[in-house]
Amino acid sequence: MAREVTHEERGPAILDESDMGDDGKIYVCRCGLSDSKPLCDGSHNATADEADGVVYKYANDEADGERRAVDEIADEDE
Numbered sequence: 001m002a003r004e005v006t007h008e009e010r011g012p013a014i015l016d017e018s019d020m021g022d023d024g025k026i027y028v029c030r031c032g033l034s035d036s037k038p039l040c041d042g043s044h045n046a047t048a049d050e051a052d053g054v055v056y057k058y059a060n061d062e063a064d065g066e067r068r069a070v071d072e073i074a075d076e077d078e
């Protein structure tokens with residue numbers, strides 16, 4: 001599976017102790033769906049049933065938004 005996620009940030013995020021969870025760890029979102037980027041907010045649970053070989057597009061890039069499978073993701077120039 002693959003997932004298209006739109007990011008609007010233009011630079012890095014600086015993390016510090018305040019970003020740590022109760023277990024002393026910092027969980028960074030890698031699924032792209034967190035509403036608290038760059039931190040994981042549990043939204044990745046929406047990806048648990050994504051099928052192998054399918055590309056998904058999430059509306060509004062939020063786990064609670066609509067999800068649909070797409071044939072492929074292509075650039076405008078293609």
Ligand code: FES
Pocket residue numbers: 028029030031032033034039040041042043044045
């Ligand atoms: S990895 Fe993205 S919300 Fe957890």
